[in-house]
Amino acid sequence: MIHFREITKIFRSELLGQPFTALSNVSFEVPEGSMVGFLGANGAGKTTSLKIIMDFIRPTSGNVEFSSALGSNRQEIFRNIGFLPERPYFYQNLTGHEFLSFMGKLTDLDTKTIEDRVRLWAPRFKIDHALPRELKTYSKGMLQRIGFLATILHEPKIIILDEPLSGLDPIGRKELKDVIVEVHKAGKTVFFSSHIVPDIEEICDRVIFLKNGNLAYDGSVSALMKQAKVQDFIMTVVAPGEIPSTIKLKERLDLPESLTRFTVTPENKDVLLNHLVTNKKSIVSLEMMKPSLEEIFYNTRGTHDPQ
C-alpha cells in the first residue's frame, strides 16, 4: 500500500549546528492487509519517516509511493488513510463530540454517518460518557482512545499510528491492542511504530526495524526474535537454598519473603528444574524472557555498531 523508496532525510539546523542525517537511504514496503510494526529506539527516525509518508515534511531525496488501491490523487489517498500522531494533543476547548464531528467532516462524512459511527464506537472505547465534556478534562488514556476513534471514523483502508501505546497503563495498552487487532481483522492494513518489542511481537506479522536512521531489519517477527538470540528463562522459587555449582546460573536474586529469582540459559533450565523438583522446592513461576529493544539492537546482524 505504501512504498517508502530510498529515502534520505537530512535536517539542516538553523545557523550553527551540523546537518543531521535522520534517515539514510531507507526503503521498505507496507503490504496490503498486513499488520506491520515499526520498531526503533527513541531517535531512530520513526516519526520522521511517518511525517514524510504523510507529507508533513519533505525528504532530502527519495519518494513515497501509494498503491492504486488507496486512490489516484492526493484527496482520494488521504481519505483512505487514518493517521494518529505521536502523543496527540487536541483542541482543548472542544468537547469530545465536537472534535469527532470536526474530524469526520474533514473526511467527507455527513452528520448522520458521523453520529452513527460515534454511537457504535464510543462505548467500545469507553468514552461515550465523556463525549459532552471538553477535551482538556480527558485523561491521557482517554485522549489516546478518542484519537484512535477519530483515526478509524472514516473507515480508512490503512491506519498509521505513531507510538499509539506509549503513555498508557497496562490495561489501556491491552484494550487498545485488542481494538487494533480487531480493526486489522476487519481488513485494514495497520502500520504502527513502537519502541517496545513485546507489543510488536504480540500483534504484528511483520516488523521494520530502524537503527540510527538505517534500516536494520525488514521481515517476519519470529525471525527477528531468533536473531536476537536471547531466550533466557526466569524462575521464581520459594526458599531454594544453595544451588550446586554444577548448575550454571546467569543470575541469582534473593527477594523479600524468601523468594529467589534465577536467570538461566535454555540449556540449564531443565537441570535447575530437576534439582528444585527433587528437593521439593515450590516453584512460583517460570517464564521465557522477551528480548528488550537493546538486546535486539546489539544482536541484529548486518548492521554496524551504534555511533
Add this chain to the structure above:
Amino acid sequence: MTLNKTLTISYYTFKEIWKSKILLNVFFVGIGLMIVTYVATEFTYGVPERVALDFGLGMLSLSSLAISLFLGVGLLSKEIESRTVYMVIARPVPRYSFILGKLIGLMGIQAVNVIILSLMTMTATKFLGGEINGLILWAIGFIFLESLMLLLVVVLLSLLANNILSVLFSLVLLLLGHVIKDTQEISFVKSNPLVVKILEAYHFVLPAFYKLNLKDFVIYKNELPLSYLAGNFTYAILYSGFLLLVVVFLFQRKNLD
C-alpha cells in the same frame, strides 16, 4: 468541497477560541470603558461625548490589534507545536484550506470583538449627546481592516521566525506604518525627492497602517472625501490579498515538524 472544509475549519477555530473565554477580557474592557467614560464626563469640561468616542475607538483599536498580535502569532505555530495541525492535514484537506480556515475563524472572533465594543462606544457617545455619523462607521470598519492586515503580517512572520521575534517585528512594522505619515510631512523630507520616492515605495512593500487610522478625523470632523476613504480601503484590501498569497505560499512549502 474544499470551501466547505475551509468553513468547517473556521467554525471550529472560532469555537475553540470562543470557548477559551478570551472575549471575556473584551467584555471587561467594555465595562472599564463605561466606567472611565463616566468618570471622564464628570471631570472634563466641555465635550464628554468626544471623550467617550475617542476613548472607545482607542480601546477598540487596541483590543483588535492585541487579538491579531497575540492570537495571530500562535494561530499556526501553536498548531504545529501541539501537533493538532497533523490531525487536520492528515485528512483530505489542502494546506491552503487549513490556513484560510484558521484565518477566517480568528477574524470571526475579531468581528465579535469589534461589534461588541463599537456598540458600547456608540451607545455611550449617543447617551452623552454625541452624534453617530457615517465617518464613525468607516473608522470602525477601518479598525477591522487594520487588524486583518496586522494579523496577516504576524502570521506571515510566524512562518519565518519564532513567536517572540514575530511579535516584535510586527510591532515595529505597526509603529513604522503609523509614523511614516508624519515623516512625509516633515519639510526636509518634502524638499528631498529621493526620500519622497523611498517613502512612496514603502507603501508597496511594507504595510502603511496609518491609512486605516481615522480616529483623529472622527473626533474633529464629520466627513472625509469618499475618494480618500475608497482609496485607502482599496489599499488595505490589495495589500491584505498580497500578504495572504505570501502566507499561503510559505505555508504550502513549510516543513511541519
